[in-house]
Amino acid sequence: MEFQIIWFILWGVLWAVYFMTDGFDFGVGILQGFLGRNEGEKRTIINSVGPVWDGNEVWLITAGGATFAAFPTTYALMFSYLYSALLLILFALIFRGVAFEFRGKVDSEAWRKGWDAAIFLGSFLPALLFGVAFGNIFEGLPMDAAGYHGTLFTLLNPYGLLTGVLFVMLFIEHGALYLAVKTSGDLAERSGKLANNIWPLLLIIAVSFLGYTYFATNLYANYLNNLILLIVPVIAVLALLLIKVFAAKGNYLSAFFSSCITILMVVFTGVIGLYPNLIPSSIDPNYSLTIFNSSSSVYTLTIMTVVALIFVPIVIAYQIWVYRVFRHRISAEDIIKDSNAY
Amino acid sequence: MDTLELSRLQFAVTAAFHFIFVPLTLGLSIMVAYMESRYVSTNDDMYLRMTKFWGKLFLINFALGIVTGITLEFQFGMNWAEYSKYVGDIFGAPLAIEATVAFFLESTFIGLWIFGWNKISKKTHALSIWLVAIATNLSAVWILLANGWMQHPVGYVLRNNRAEMVDFGAMLTNTYGWLKFFHQIFAGYIVGAFFVMGISAYHILKKSNLDFYKRSFRIGATFALVSSILVIFSGTFHAEEVALTQPTKFAAMEAVWDTQKNAPYNLLVIPDPANEKNSVEAIGIPNLLSLMAFHRADAEIKGLKEFPREERPPVLPVFFSFRAMAGLGFIFLLLALIAFVVSRKDRLEFNPGLLRILLYMIPLPYLANQIGWIVAEVGRQPWIVYGLLKTSDAVSKSISMSQVVASLLGFTLVYGLLGTIDIYLLTKYARKGPDNDLSGIIKTERI
Numbered sequence: 051m052e053f054q055i056i057w058f059i060l061w062g063v064l065w066a067v068y069f070m071t072d073g074f075d076f077g078v079g080i081l082q083g084f085l086g087r088n089e090g091e092k093r094t095i096i097n098s099v100g101p102v103w104d105g106n107e108v109w110l111i112t113a114g115g116a117t118f119a120a121f122p123t124t125y126a127l128m129f130s131y132l133y134s135a136l137l138l139i140l141f142a143l144i145f146r147g148v149a150f151e152f153r154g155k156v157d158s159e160a161w162r163k164g165w166d167a168a169i170f171l172g173s174f175l176p177a178l179l180f181g182v183a184f185g186n187i188f189e190g191l192p193m194d195a196a197g198y199h200g201t202l203f204t205l206l207n208p209y210g211l212l213t214g215v216l217f218v219m220l221f222i223e224h225g226a227l228y229l230a231v232k233t234s235g236d237l238a239e240r241s242g243k244l245a246n247n248i249w250p251l252l253l254i255i256a257v258s259f260l261g262y263t264y265f266a267t268n269l270y271a272n273y274l275n276n277l278i279l280l281i282v283p284v285i286a287v288l289a290l291l292l293i294k295v296f297a298a299k300g301n302y303l304s305a306f307f308s309s310c311i312t313i314l315m316v317v318f319t320g321v322i323g324l325y326p327n328l329i330p331s332s333i334d335p336n337y338s339l340t341i342f343n344s345s346s347s348v349y350t351l352t353i354m355t356v357v358a359l360i361f362v363p364i365v366i367a368y369q370i371w372v373y374r375v376f377r378h379r380i381s382a383e384d385i386i387k388d389s390n391a392y
Numbered sequence: 393m394d395t396l397e398l399s400r401l402q403f404a405v406t407a408a409f410h411f412i413f414v415p416l417t418l419g420l421s422i423m424v425a426y427m428e429s430r431y432v433s434t435n436d437d438m439y440l441r442m443t444k445f446w447g448k449l450f451l452i453n454f455a456l457g458i459v460t461g462i463t464l465e466f467q468f469g470m471n472w473a474e475y476s477k478y479v480g481d482i483f484g485a486p487l488a489i490e491a492t493v494a495f496f497l498e499s500t501f502i503g504l505w506i507f508g509w510n511k512i513s514k515k516t517h518a519l520s521i522w523l524v525a526i527a528t529n530l531s532a533v534w535i536l537l538a539n540g541w542m543q544h545p546v547g548y549v550l551r552n553n554r555a556e557m558v559d560f561g562a563m564l565t566n567t568y569g570w571l572k573f574f575h576q577i578f579a580g581y582i583v584g585a586f587f588v589m590g591i592s593a594y595h596i597l598k599k600s601n602l603d604f605y606k607r608s609f610r611i612g613a614t615f616a617l618v619s620s621i622l623v624i625f626s627g628t629f630h631a632e633e634v635a636l637t638q639p640t641k642f643a644a645m646e647a648v649w650d651t652q653k654n655a656p657y658n659l660l661v662i663p664d665p666a667n668e669k670n671s672v673e674a675i676g677i678p679n680l681l682s683l684m685a686f687h688r689a690d691a692e693i694k695g696l697k698e699f700p701r702e703e704r705p706p707v708l709p710v711f712f713s714f715r716a717m718a719g720l721g722f723i724f725l726l727l728a729l730i731a732f733v734v735s736r737k738d739r740l741e742f743n744p745g746l747l748r749i750l751l752y753m754i755p756l757p758y759l760a761n762q763i764g765w766i767v768a769e770v771g772r773q774p775w776i777v778y779g780l781l782k783t784s785d786a787v788s789k790s791i792s793m794s795q796v797v798a799s800l801l802g803f804t805l806v807y808g809l810l811g812t813i814d815i816y817l818l819t820k821y822a823r824k825g826p827d828n829d830l831s832g833i834i835k836t837e838r839i
Contacts, residue, residue, distance in 0.1 A: 125480060148813075349558060358492065369496075
């Protein structure tokens with residue numbers, strides 16, 4: 051197989067794993083103010099992702115770094131064309147990360163309220179804007195030989211916004227299920243109930259997205275040429291349905307894993323549809339950035355492949371181990387007793 | 393100002409801000425890991441309290457270091473798209489490898505360390521902070537190999553309108569990058585060591601938790617002494633490498649205008665760039681500059697006039713930063729030596745003068761790190777990749793003035809706010825002293 055294709059797959063995997071892991075952090079961050087009825091519950095919600103959010107965020111850094119190393123031209127144009135959107139994502143992520151660490155450091159109601167707002171915006175904005183950015187990539191960016199002909203506001207078109215809302219809903223569902231699994235008592239129950247209640251809305255948005263995609267993008271062309279690929283969106287839909295099946299029975303762990311698979315498959319669905327483009331041009335396909343015209347040399351790709359094949363499995367192994375160490379439910383009582391908690 | 397100037401300013405602001413937090417992380421992570429190892433081997437609660445106290449300060453600092461690092465990775469694409477296109481084939485690799493082999497390790501195990509106190513065995517817990525410390529330093533390897541490549545590009549050919557990697561080994565063994573790495577980590581250790589000594593000095597002066605802070609001080613002093621010796625050695629080798637590979641930077645560092653053999657080292661110099669000479673040049677030690685650069689008294693030092701004006705870096709910031717950095721380096725060595733001796737003799741509380749100096753010294757190693765990078769980065773100008781690509785050709789073409797003005801303002805405000813909060817929290821927790829309640833840590837061997 052050509053190295054460009056290997057790296058295209060890896061590129062998709064890195065983004066997919068990023069959204070699967072940091073996705074529940076975003077959901078948890080969005081829900082913190084709504085589900086946490088008192089300080090103990092709010093802290094429980096934050097601490098449920100405390101040990102893992104940082105490691106999750108590195109999947110983004112790695113996805114960015116891999117884009118740079120494997121597809122430098124795409125990295126350069128994607129990041130400079132989407133300048134303002136990325137800037138907002140950056141600020142949001144900066145505030146979220148700092149908020150987790152600083153929130154508990156001063157005993158003042160105003161202080162905590164401020165950081166709670168940072169956690170909400172720092173989770174909601176990236177969730178929305180990553181969706182908007184990917185929606186626009188699916189549609190193609192208005193770019194030609196002269197460069198990019200758009201602004202932050204051209205990104206906020208109906209399809210881009212719908213993709214943004216889809217991401218937000220996916221992550222809220224994901225985060226609610228995570229809280230139903232990780233917290234205990236009343237809080238866990240309310241989280242599970244919320245996951246059940248918002249699921250129909252998620253379904254409606256997901257179906258609209260799949261339908262709108264047919265009109266707004268060229269993503270389905272690859273599937274029509276190669277029907278076997280349809281298995282990926284089919285799994286996505288099945289996993290989405292399974293979320294509800296499990297959640298309705300109160301089996302939130304299985305529902306959470308179904309949600310993981312849904313997110314992975316939604317990202318793969320988009321990425322497969324893009325092939326061989328990384329960013330299509332909406333003006334003229336000749337100006338599309340493909341994995342072939344924007345890639346690094348075969349030499350560089352070979353080295354990066356060796357590095358990735360050795361280290362990515364190691365990373366996955368120790369991250370799974372850390373998840374296992376923190377697999378137990380936490381409660382407000384534990385958090386208050388624990389001087390090490392956020 | 394245009395997008396180029398603004399982007400340069402923004403990169404300088406964001407990199408400098410990020411670099412307030414990195415050096416302390418490099419040094420303090422190792423000291424905290426050492427303290428926890430001592431706790432594991434001696435079972436002495438004192439070391440556990442040390443780990444917790446210094447660990448808390450470490451984490452407050454670490455949080456901002458992490459989040460401000462993302463900005464830098466994004467900015468190469470956002471503001472320096474032409475650079476990224478031109479050298480991404482070779483420059484992207486170390487950044488991606490850094491994330492994969494180092495940053496994951498650091499970020500995953502810091503979570504385990506913060507929250508794992510009563511969930512994993514004592515040994516595994518100590519191991520996790522060691523992994524964080526190792527990963528932080530490993531991060532520095534890849535970042536500085538990347539920067540070393542910008543300073544002294546190796547292992548590439550120009551093909552397909554860009555620089556393509558042909559020899560990964562050459563990048564891995566780039567002497568320039570490794571010297572930068574060693575010089576940087578020791579400079580970071582000095583920040584950590586003087587931070588620990590300074591805060592300990594504050595408490596010793598107040599006679600609070602005397603035994604605790606005297607022991608902390610001793611760890612800091614040993615670390616400071618070793619690091620300040622090594623930083624001078626690595627710095628000397630580094631300067632030689634600069635003389636060899638970046639003649640314009642070296643000439644600016646020493647304000648040498650005319651090419652000369654048997655170049656003297658002038659202790660007192662005031663450069664006058666407008667007239668391409670030094671307005672003051674006094675107390676010269678014959679042959680010393682030639683000797684320092686090339687180990688030969690008659691070695692030729694290239695002067696700035698040898699190069700066209702548009703290929704010279706700005707002399708004043710490079711020259712004065714270099715002098716100040718080197719001067720500070722010797723002050724650190726002297727103070728570390730005194731602090732080491734006094735703390736070994738257990739005479740700290742009888743030397744309030746020394747303690748006060750060390751308390752107010754805390755910012756100086758930070759300053760030395762910052763101006764060291766001014767020498768490295770301003771000294772490389774007008775090149776973004778020395779001899780290969782000019783900074784002016786590297787900026788993104790698609791970004792507008794208003795975008796960069798807005799982002800620069802945003803960064804300044806956000807970073808200003810967060811920096812202030814960080815200093816406030818560090819001061820608050822440094823003053824507060826160690827937590828004597830260890831009930832949060834259930835000391836079990838294995839769950």
